[in-house]
Amino acid sequence: xPEQPEFHFAFGRTEHSLPPLLLLHGSGMNETxxxxxxxxxxPQRPYVALRGGIEWEGGFAFFRRNPxxxxxxxxxxxxxxxxxxxxxxxxxxxxxxxxxxxxxxSNGAIMAASLLxxxxxxxSAAILLRPLSPAPDADLPSLPGLPILIISGERDxxxxxxxxxxxxxxxxxxxxxxxxxxxxxxxxxxxxxxKIVRDWLIRKGI
Numbered sequence: 268x269p270e271q272p273e274f275h276f277a278f279g280r281t282e283h284s285l286p287p288l289l290l291l292h293g294s295g296m297n298e299t300x301x302x303x304x305x306x307x308x309x310p311q312r313p314y315v316a317l318r319g320g321i322e323w324e325g326g327f328a329f330f331r332r333n334p335x336x337x338x339x340x341x342x343x344x345x346x347x348x349x350x351x352x353x354x355x356x357x358x359x360x361x362x363x364x365x366x367x368x369x370x371x372x373s374n375g376a377i378m379a380a381s382l383l384x385x386x387x388x389x390x391s392a393a394i395l396l397r398p399l400s401p402a403p404d405a406d407l408p409s410l411p412g413l414p415i416l417i418i419s420g421e422r423d424x425x426x427x428x429x430x431x432x433x434x435x436x437x438x439x440x441x442x443x444x445x446x447x448x449x450x451x452x453x454x455x456x457x458x459x460x461x462k463i464v465r466d467w468l469i470r471k472g473i
Contacts, residue, residue: 274353275318277302278362283313286391286473289354289367290316291375293397294332295324301372307461308370309468315363317353319374320346329378338377343401347381354382354389368473369393370464372456373425377401380434383410383443392416392473394464397423397454400434407441414471415443418460420452444471 277298281287288309290301298318305314319329321342330346331339357363368391371379376398383393384407392414415438419431435447448463 274320274350276315278313278315280311280313281362281364283311284364285309285312286365287313287315287363287367288370289363290314291329291369291371291378292316292319292327293373293375294328295326296372297326300326301370301375304372304456304461305370308464313364315357315367317350319378320349328374330374330381338399338401340402343377343381344385347378347385347401350378350382351386351389354386358389366391368468370396371398372396373454383413383415383438384408387413392468392471394418394467395434396456396460397426397431398434399426399430400437403433407437410438410441410443413443414467414473415445416464416467417445417447418463419447419449420454420457421449422452423454425454 288305292300298316302316319327321328321331330343333339366389369379376395379393379395380398381401384401387410394416396418417431417435435445439445
């Protein structure tokens, strides 16, 4: 798999012209973890699957947590800046032919939301699976009409009941076009989710 400074990645189906999925895995996973999910969502759509730069729980993560598992916001900001630079270079070098659709799970969903906060111009849309707000005490920048899908789990033991609603309100306040689904599931990915994502992409014309 190819490498550039700071990130290891896999990619596929680059011959297609649809906006590519940028796959951002959860804690303890790696760059291959979300490829089957992307295949189930859109088997013809190009993707770039990144490996988080932080070694974590036998795998990788995109940013660190504190010992109490709260977000390390300073590290999140640093790692977000690195990822923004990677995406910009990837677009310049045509690895990403168009601004990507972010598809993030858990740690990767928080990173995706942080990218929206820092550099929304490099994003076509975002799919946030089990997200948390990257900045609960701050307003997000203007995101006029940006399509965002949020999927949360009613039985998710890693999230508080209002977490998904909170980030949904933040994004809506910023002007994003937010679609939110709460499913009777836990934190792990569920077989019903690819269809929800696929139908949303079609409905939004992305």
